Amino acid sequence: MSKITGDAFNISLLRRVFQYVKPYHKIFVWAIVLTVLLAIVAPVRPFLIQYTLDNYIMKDDYSGLLSMTIVMLILLVLQAVIQFSHTLLTNMLGQSAIRDLRINVFNHITQLRLKYFDKTPIGQLITRTVSDLETIAEIFSEGLIVIIGDVLMVIVMIGVMLYTDWALTIVVLLPMPLLVFATSIFQKSIKSAFQEIRTEVSNLNTYLQEHITGISIIQYFAREEQEYKKFLKINGRYRDANIRSNWYYSIFFPVVEIISAMSLGLLVWYGSKSILDKPLDVTPGTIASFIIYIGMLFRPIRELADKFNTLQMGMVGAERVFKVLDTDESTENTGVFAPDKMEGGISFNQVWFAYNEENYVLKNISFEVKAGKTVALVGATGAGKSSTINILNRFYEIQKGKIKIDGISIKDYELNYLRSNIATVLQDVFLFSDTIFNNITLNNPEIRMEQVVDAAKKVGAHDFIEKLPGSYQYNVMERGATLSAGQAQLISFIRALVYNPSILVLDEATSSVDTETEMLIQRAIENLMQGRTSIVIAHRLSTIQKADEIIVLDKGEIKEKGTHQELLKLNGYYKRLYDLQFTSGGIKTVV
Template identity: 85%
Template sequence: MSKITGDVINVGLLKRVFQYVKPYQRIFIISVILTVLLAALAPLRPILIGYTLDHHIITGDYSGLLNMTILMLVLLVIQTGVQYSHTLLTNTLGQSAIRDLRIDVFNHITKLRLKYFDNTPIGQLITRTVSDLETIAEIFSEGLIVIIGDILMVIVIIGVMVYEDWALTLVVLLPMPLLIIATSIFQKAIKSAFQEIRTEVSNLNTYLQEHITGVSIIQYFARERQEYNKFLKINGRYRDANIRSNWYYSIFFPVVEIISAMSLGLLVWYGAKTILNNPAIKPGIITEFIMYIGMLFRPIRELADKFNTLQMGMVGAERVFKVLDTNEITDNKGTYAPELMKGNISFEKVWFAYNEENYVLKDISFEVETGKTIALVGATGAGKSSTINILNRFYEIQKGEIKVDGIKIQDYELSYLRNKIATVLQDVFLFSDTIFNNITLNNDAITMEEVIDAAKKVGAHDFIERLPGGYQYNVMERGATLSAGQAQLISFIRALVYNPAILVLDEATSSVDTETEMLIQRAIENLMKGRTSIVIAHRLSTIQKADKILVLEKGEIKEMGTHQQLLKLDGYYKKLYDLQFNSTGISTSV
């Protein structure tokens, strides 16, 4: 992992950032040219003012004064134009590079295995893709290029001062060591404060993302006051970190002003003494040097701040590239993508663990023939959902083989494999978008006619038509404006329009009422026709017609057979059945 240690910028990390500048080389080159031009133009105005004072104002040459005034106005317009172009181009360069980097980060995150998200707070990833990336943008707009420009300006101004009067220059620069010491101390202190701010921003984003998403749980259990108090502490740490950085600024800037005043005082004292002792020396040079002091101390004062901006950009880059360097990406070397997938599934001695140690699936072997239905039952934690996760290659198995149509799933092109497996989950996720876009997931190949046809087959067309705007109705974030049953029906339409070869129903009816369940059961029958289906359900009434039922317990297959066969075994499945059905035949969920 790239690191920033002390005051040294990691050159390798900086080069990696500048890889994103390559498509915008022209803008970069023009920005550098404008930076050099600004440094060259900087001392011209004091020179012109000093010359005007000595040769036109003192001598009373009003014609020459007018000409010099016009010349200075022209110079001012040129400087303004150059400064405007420089600021515009450096910011454009930064935002363009960051746009490309943000695209890469988002694209990379969407390809990461679910295992990565199991261990990484979503708020942290939001910080990486938003605020950390903005600090990288400042490398261009407020960091490296501006630092180079300020250093060039200081070098040019000192060079002009030495050329005009080396003795006067030495007097002006006498307090400079004090400024360098103060700047060094400030730079180290403010860097530490900025790092603390970045950490607290990440903590704040993580907390807000989790608790705003889970606000219903907070309200259900009346935890508003307790969570409010936690937020006060996190927000307080963020405030304190910002106050500390402001405190360093409040000390540093007055110190710089004092040192600048010392230079000015020495200049006035030495300059006045020199003029009195040598009348041939004109006051114009003193005026020039007074202006030079302001131009000299301003960039030096800001260098520490800008250098820290550069370092914070590098810290942000380090964090962002750490995400990009994450190898938790599903191997996508498979290229097999036949025109037709039949959907024959086979698990052969499959072992799987989330943490490489504790196996949640142990020596699992079964087969689902094309067009048949297999049901997975068992207590929570038995390994039902894990079976689905490894079939979709969200996680990789440690031992054994999983095949579809006799081909190992690793040999399939990943997007092809997942397109052929439609999964309907218990917890339906809907985006803040229209019903149509939630069904098609913005796939232009799916038409409105196909969506309506699928909705009618599922039995959802009538309720969608009753909504304001119909299929263009915005469901809001996570489908908040729809009932659980309605959201579930939309997920069924989504599965149907993608015409999968394999259908997975993971607790698809456990969150709906009896009437909606009956509607969904009819939809399931339509959906399963001609498709290989894997059904996970707690309600045994929903799987009695399955061609095969797999009973899992602690990651192992305990029983396998049809509903009637398993009842005759008088084993684990029979116990589940007896728990769910009392003597009157009324089903209860386990």
């Protein structure tokens, strides 16, 4: 893993971030204009106070005092309006840019191959698309633009102070090198602390996501206490990282206050001495305005380190987010072939496939399924059955060989067209926290309620859906927690049916349901298979005895092919699998 530096002024990284600002260039320009206005307006108030004190208060001119008071009130209102508009525009700019960037990240993630998710924790991706992106938003609301404004304000302030009294300004600024030195040390220390915080946030999110998702396993095996102790360690590291950052702040801010007090002390000493010795050189108004200048000068300098680190952390977040965007593991969608109808004839020709480029899980696989026919894949766990389905959908790319549908390589098909014509029903049904209707249609506006109801009746699920509160608008909650395994499986069949695929894949689709539901599903499967090419993966051999061809896999190789009766006569792999299920005292053994 490459080291993330988070350089605050990584020009190439900033340029990529600002690509997302282009659609909002008007907002950006106005934000810069308001930044400049704030820097110019800020020193005016102390200058007016000085003028009022020397020319009106010291001379008992109440009329002039009233006039200047009104002017200062107008100035305060104007400054408040500018500050409000500036804050609003910078936040609007940041959130608008991040909204577009987040859409790009999500879209990119959904197109990545499953291989990427095999090695990347989901919690880490959640961190990238949520909290890391928020740190990028702060580049605009709390980082770069604010830094530019603060630096500009300091320059204007010092310029006004020099114009007012250059000698007094030099005296007041004598402690400034100490502040610059302290800020430099603080900036380096807090950068390291912030990077550690971001790392621990990612670790915490990853741990929580995995363990909340797998809470049933934790409870089944009574691992609550052990996982609690592990969480304490991860959470403790996150706490310690935050404490370290707070410790740096707790040192830096008092140091700044001391240096500020030193400037104020020098101001009082030099100003008092000048008034006593040479009353006309330094006026009371000058002293009063410089007291305000010191406060206004030290505030942006004190916050500059904090803002600089906000910018750095935005760069850290940007580097991590763009690393995801730069991940070249999306399925190459170079195909353009998308005929009006896919017949569904499948052929595997000497296919070799490995997940890690070394250990082949499929070796020299060759078979053919004619359009409208059914082939069954059987074999022990790890034989390569599910891998065959994964490469047919191009979730993973094969290393050698050819896979064709209707005589055309699957790489030549437009990817969305290919996958929309292959409906897969898995053993582990995933349902989103949404209505039954949306889980069936997957928010496809082209699928109407009438089609869903018709498919549900064919599958045999309409009656139980109608009895649920809200019927098809019933919210099944995350992963279909409010439904039984059989009900969830039936909904997955409706989903496959309404998309009217040319190829149907049943990956152990009945192994997790009871016998009564299995009989119901078997009837639905027969209707679903009609006119479609079907690939059936099943542990229960009783479900595939009517297949046109059965392929027996073992350790990634095809050992036998034939019909149910032909394979029994061979007295080989299939016969042994069959005997394990049906001759062991009537007990069906999962193979």
